[in-house]
Amino acid sequence: MENRICKLFNIEYPIIAGGMVWCSGWRLASAVSKCGGLGLIGAGSMHPDNLRHHIRACKEALTYTAPDGTTACKPFGVNVPLLYPEMEQLMDILVEEGVKIVFTSAGSPKRWTPFLKEHGMTVVHVVSSSVFAKKCEEAGVDAVVAEGFEAGGHNGREETTTMCLVPAVCAATSLPVIAAGGIGLKCQIKACEALGAEGVQIGTRFALSAESSAHENFKKHCLALPEGGTKLLLKKLAPARLAQGSEFTATVAKMEENGATKEEMAAYLGKGRARKGIFEGNIDEGEIEIGQISNLVTKIETVEEIMKSLTD
């Protein structure tokens, strides 16, 4: 497949594994890159030193000896949510470790794109509207991820779905567009291509893979979700798609239904809920972030199996 996304990242298939908090360590990222896609390390859940460790482990796993005897490293990237608390330190690590591809999200593309471009990196920004896609183009990013309402975890306020968002973003910018949200099957990749996307970013299916660092309880809970088993909640704070069937989700839904204020929601949410749910596997007290297609994923597969089913 020759397209701008494959060229931009020097990858075989225009399939990117989202850099998901508590799921996307070096194991998942390197496994996807080894199979010809682009793996991303999710910096959002890592302290700076931990991020450095994951970048180094990923590089090691992806380094190979080329036919001419020189060593090379297959491409991988790092996803950085721009509300990260130790941003300056994180950016220094990306430079020091020679990271070549950075996906930024949850913030303005203007703030860090010039810095990353100066250091020779390829920069992609995640958007949920075509207004933001235009801002990305002005800021000098190389591509955008257009992420729809179906996506797990943090989500746009406008609730625009992938079906509606991708054609709008493609019309608004000349940048290559990567579709995200509601994509886990090959037919959904084909659908996104029809909408104008040149690549896809897949979260949920990789979050539930063998190589994902999410807790087994998290994977089991998500694999058992029925159709309609996720819900966009926390709308007064930052909207996030959560799995149903847990005490935390039920409480949040009930509070919202009853008109709880932003402050009441923030007080109940507290800190560390995503870690508790995704990494520690505490389903009832943690935040179980997962996408709407979770009902279409029914078993834990290896990344190799997933990539094969998406590209065969």
Added chain:
Amino acid sequence: MENRICKLFNIEYPIIAGGMVWCSGWRLASAVSKCGGLGLIGAGSMHPDNLRHHIRACKEALTYTAPDGTTACKPFGVNVPLLYPEMEQLMDILVEEGVKIVFTSAGSPKRWTPFLKEHGMTVVHVVSSSVFAKKCEEAGVDAVVAEGFEAGGHNGREETTTMCLVPAVCAATSLPVIAAGGIGLKCQIKACEALGAEGVQIGTRFALSAESSAHENFKKHCLALPEGGTKLLLKKLAPARLAQGSEFTATVAKMEENGATKEEMAAYLGKGRARKGIFEGNIDEGEIEIGQISNLVTKIETVEEIMKSLTD
């Protein structure tokens, strides 16, 4: 295009114009059928006598002399929301007028499908989940419309989008599947085909066509909507996607945010809001039902222009 939907309805293109309240009279339905799609009359907003009038006018508009000198009528259908108050009377009219295609929605497919099938009609039911699609197959319907979260007006509780819903419904049933919700452009039709749909039902774009019987104020308001200009509201009653930028929508959104009860919502809603908004063009007091793709529709077109852009 040879596919099961074209065969089932004996149409040229597997494109159905949704039977929308206050929009889909005989003018819109016959115009779509004349262009090789399937037009539906929206019975939901018609008293029985008025429905009879629209069916007769539609038949007249679609009657032609075949090459062998006999007269024939191009296919069209009627959409019947199963919460219609004068159902028995309406069903008699469908039989008396020799209607051949009926789309049912908003109710159980078991109640009326046997009656309609006994009278030789083709029956299609609208669903928003694959659980309901299976029930449709058991009830003996001929095809299902899988309608996603993007759709205007009444909508499913599970908020499953077209991208996620269509593959799930296709996997759950052997019936031909018509995708709906978020479809207004040719690329979106192609995307739905990739997802496994054999046809599409288009609402918003036809609701804003020249032949739609919606009020000019309604069309103007919807054509000016920005991306993200609709919202799924009235969730404690029956969820409906409404246009923003009106007093009614703003009040409903505010009440929901503040935790208004079902009873409070019903009291504010009252009766006749859809008529007021769509047919009388009272934007601030009426219910402006429209789909999420309204931002991709920017001018009033004739049905012929729309069909050309979708099939060329």
